[in-house]
Amino acid sequence: MKQTEILVVGAGPAGLTAGIYAARSGHKALVLEKSFAGGQMALTSEVENYPGFSEPVSGMLLAQTMEQQAIRFGCDVLNAEATGITAAPAGFEVATTAGPVAAATVIVCSGVKPKLLGVPGEKELSGRGVSYCAVCDGPLFKGREVAVIGGGDSAIDEALYLSNIVARVHIIHRRDEFRACPFAQQRLRERANVTYHLSCVVESVNGTQRVESITVKNLKDASTFVLPLGGAFIYVGWLPNTAWCSSLLALDESGNIKADDRLCTSVPGVFAAGDVRNTPLRQVATAVGDGALAAISAHDFLIGKR
Ligand SMILES: Cc1cc2nc3c(=O)[nH]c(=O)nc-3n(C[C@H](O)[C@H](O)[C@H](O)COP(=O)(O)OP(=O)(O)OC[C@H]3O[C@@H](n4cnc5c(N)ncnc54)[C@H](O)[C@@H]3O)c2cc1C
Structure with missing residues (x-):
């Protein structure tokens, strides 16, 4: 069975940033993605409000650059879909289309789908x-x-x-x-x-x-x-992609994963970042901020555990 310290589910901007921060913190990090890196961002022709670019930038270009950055720090990216999650003695076991993955911590970054x-x-x-x-x-x-x-x-x-x-x-x-x-x-x-x-x-x-x-x-x-x-x-709204993890994690009345200000979910060791959580703003900038914070929270959790 594949093993990792920090498993990130979803390679949108939240997940790729979590991968960058997790790997840079010295952890074995794996990002799972069921389709292509970049998530909704990659489908946006022009992102013009993400800081750092004075001219609009293609979402696909941002996605490719974030993925390369994560890989450069040693983060693995696996093309597979998470289909379930259960608590295990050493953390969690996530069922995926490429076989089960054992992880000490999990960061859920699976985003939303159109309503x-x-x-x-x-x-x-x-x-x-x-x-x-x-x-x-x-x-x-x-x-x-x-x-x-x-x-x-x-x-x-x-x-x-x-x-x-x-x-x-x-x-x-x-x-x-x-x-x-x-x-x-x-x-x-x-x-x-x-x-x-x-x-x-x-x-x-x-x-x-x-x-x-x-x-x-x-x-x-x-x-x-x-x-x-x-x-x-x-474009009439969004539904969080939580079918694979909703049996373990508490959701709010709209189906978003409940997470606190350190992005801890109802289950210690599982964190949620980006559009999939109870966030007041669904944007690339907020997803990226969430990804960074969730990875550092996962790091703190692992340090506390050791
Ligand atoms: C049309 C449109 C235009 C937008 N324009 C802008 C803009 O101009 N500026 C801006 O800041 N924001 C914009 N946004 C919003 C922005 O794209 C999102 O807020 C951002 O992409 C959210 O990032 P995320 O990582 O949380 O989720 P996502 O980008 O949705 O990524 C989630 C990823 O998880 C994967 N995934 C889902 N379930 C699973 C599973 N079970 N197993 C494995 N992988 C899974 C998905 O395939 C996806 O790649 C736009 C969104 C849309 C739809």
Whole structure:
């Protein structure tokens, strides 16, 4: 069985930073990643609010650089998915798709996944015009009309990205005002090919083989209308990736892992960092800060144990 002192689950910015700090503290550190290094950050075309870059930087470039930095300090990165966790005499045993891993401490950095809108047609047309990632799928809609559903930072950032590619972006938002950062909102307002549908919700995504239109309801007068378009990009919230560890760790009412100000969870020796925990801000800068603190907390735990 693979053994490590600090096992980090998830190689987003939180997990890669935890790997850097864990390895630099002299520990045997292993980062598990089920898909690709960088997590949500790697899917962001331009990160413009991460300090240290006066110009926007590609999320993929940041991801590759963070991974190389972790590896340079001796951290191992393993492509495998964590599927379960149990307490063991010398710490924890994490079940993974590459076999079990024994670890003295575990740092959970498994991030979040997009929440579904939950309307007819969404699941059926997912991957056939319904998307949760503009950077991944936006270029497929070059010259066409698309909708972005949501009003937070992700929705506005992705609408900005799409407006460079597609003919027109329709923003559908259930409120009158956006939650997104005012600076990004202002940049979007300057784009001529964006149409706003405020106080509106999507009732259904329509199409046989691919998305052909969406049906929208205006919440103010209860009227409905059909918007013909080729794609619907959905950003209505996030669900923490905790299925593999929720039997061991305490979660809050929204399903986030409960962690204190040292990022200790309800189980001594398990820490949580980044988007997956009860955090008030889900950003690269906060994920990175969390990763550093969680690794140092894990280090202190190991020192105290010795
Ligand atoms: C569209 C969009 C745009 C954004 N734009 C910005 C921006 O401009 N600036 C900014 O600061 N932030 C931005 N963010 C937010 C930022 O990307 C996240 O806050 C940040 O990536 C969170 O980092 P994390 O490491 O906690 O989680 P994630 O980045 O989500 O990484 C979690 C990783 O864990 C892996 N994982 C999950 N479950 C398992 C498992 N069981 N086993 C193994 N691996 C697992 C996932 O594959 C993933 O790689 C954006 C987010 C989105 C979605």
